[in-house]
Amino acid sequence: MKFEIKVTVPEVKIDLKCPKCGHIFQEKIREIKPGRIKTCPHCGVTIEYKGDDLSKVQTELDKLKKIGH
Numbered sequence: 427m428k429f430e431i432k433v434t435v436p437e438v439k440i441d442l443k444c445p446k447c448g449h450i451f452q453e454k455i456r457e458i459k460p461g462r463i464k465t466c467p468h469c470g471v472t473i474e475y476k477g478d479d480l481s482k483v484q485t486e487l488d489k490l491k492k493i494g495h
């Protein structure tokens with residue numbers, strides 16, 4: 427008898443705050459890349475991800491690692 431084991435890595439999401447209306451929404455970390463455009467689901471403003479956003483993502487990932495251990 428054989429077992430097939432699949433490991434699914436859950437999508438890591440972080441909270442992002444709209445710079446215009448302050449609405450907080452979740453975004454998948456892998457979707458956050460420089461130059462990528464996101465539309466705020468609340469006010470419709472377009473947000474362009476920049477290098478600064480990626481460093482925030484890294485900070486969030488570090489926090490997750492700390493919680494895990």
Ligand SMILES: [Zn+2]
Binds near residue numbers: 449
């Ligand atoms: Zn907004």
